[in-house]
Amino acid sequence: MSPTVIITGASQGIGKATALLFAQQGYDVVLAARQPERLEVVAAEVRNLGRQALAIPTDVSQVEQVNHLIEKALDVYSHIDVLVNNAGICMTGPIENTSLSDWQQIMNVNFWAYLYTIQAILPHFLQRGTGTIVNVGSFGGKMPLPNMTAYCTSKYAVTGLTETLRLELQPKGIHVCAVQPSVTNSDFMERSQFRGKDEQEAQKYRQQMNDILNTAVASQPEDVAQAIWDVVKHHKDEIVVGSGAVTTTVYRLFPSLMQWIMQKTS
Numbered sequence: 001m002s003p004t005v006i007i008t009g010a011s012q013g014i015g016k017a018t019a020l021l022f023a024q025q026g027y028d029v030v031l032a033a034r035q036p037e038r039l040e041v042v043a044a045e046v047r048n049l050g051r052q053a054l055a056i057p058t059d060v061s062q063v064e065q066v067n068h069l070i071e072k073a074l075d076v077y078s079h080i081d082v083l084v085n086n087a088g089i090c091m092t093g094p095i096e097n098t099s100l101s102d103w104q105q106i107m108n109v110n111f112w113a114y115l116y117t118i119q120a121i122l123p124h125f126l127q128r129g130t131g132t133i134v135n136v137g138s139f140g141g142k143m144p145l146p147n148m149t150a151y152c153t154s155k156y157a158v159t160g161l162t163e164t165l166r167l168e169l170q171p172k173g174i175h176v177c178a179v180q181p182s183v184t185n186s187d188f189m190e191r192s193q194f195r196g197k198d199e200q201e202a203q204k205y206r207q208q209m210n211d212i213l214n215t216a217v218a219s220q221p222e223d224v225a226q227a228i229w230d231v232v233k234h235h236k237d238e239i240v241v242g243s244g245a246v247t248t249t250v251y252r253l254f255p256s257l258m259q260w261i262m263q264k265t266s
């Protein structure tokens with residue numbers, strides 16, 4: 001019986017790279033994202049690697065759709081070994097230009113959706129006494145980033161969820177781990193949202209993000225996929241990928257100094 005992984009946000013970027021890496025490592029892959037055509041392209045690539053792929057179009061912010069995803073995956077494969085919560089969106093802008101509906105959207109995708117998948121799969125993992133949950137967070141879930149209060153809040157929530165759940169589920173045989181990417185040159189600008197007091201300011205934030213993504217500091221989706229594989233294979237609790245490994249450590253040691261530097265330079 002081949003091992004099976006469910007990956008959300010699997011149609012592109014980090015999720016796609018993860019799907020292909022797990023297929024290379026012998027996993028059958030359940031792929032979830034909203035756009036069916038893109039999912040089918042990745043499914044075909046997985047099959048070309050000799051593994052089975054099941055593409056299930058899902059909006060992870062909708063709990064009924066997430067329940068359907070998990071039920072369908074279990075119907076087809078009868079067992080799931082790994083859940084990778086990865087679908088996420090980014091938002092940048094000052095808090096006074098971030099509406100309540102912006103907050104709700106980002107929390108729905110980046111936080112609540114992670115809980116929906118976990119709630120849905122947990123009975124299966126508990127019954128088997130085994131299973132791995134990987135939550136893809138962000139280095140922004142370990143340190144604050146300028147003008148990214150909504151995004152960082154959602155990712156700090158994921159860090160809290162991951163660490164607390166690990167404490168609870170480890171004795172029950174379930175491994176809960178985090179992969180925290182730094183800036184990664186994926187396709188995430190496609191759906192990243194930028195806010196400002198006017199369109200010009202929003203465009204300024206977009207341009208800044210674009211510039212960072214095109215520097216050598218940026219990781220590649222394959223780097224993050226490799227970290228996801230490492231936490232699963234070697235039962236690690238957390239990997240911070242890329243440049244954020246250093247900055248989050250410095251922040252943990254000197255939070256006030258780092259806040260001061262960020263206020264002066266942003």
Ligand SMILES: NC(=O)c1ccc[n+]([C@@H]2O[C@H](COP(=O)([O-])OP(=O)(O)OC[C@H]3O[C@@H](n4cnc5c(N)ncnc54)[C@H](OP(=O)(O)O)[C@@H]3O)[C@@H](O)[C@H]2O)c1
Nearest residue numbers: 009011013014033034035059060088138183184186187188
């Ligand atoms: N790229 C970075 O710099 C960076 C840095 C730190 C952390 N991360 C985190 O890494 C994860 C992956 O990001 P990425 O860079 O690979 O992003 P990406 O290239 O934009 O891919 C996002 C994926 O999520 C899916 N998705 C978005 N909203 C969804 C929804 N409501 N329901 C289902 N699927 C949804 C997208 O497909 P559809 O649109 O078809 O649904 C797509 O497959 C995210 O959690 C992100 O926060 C990224």
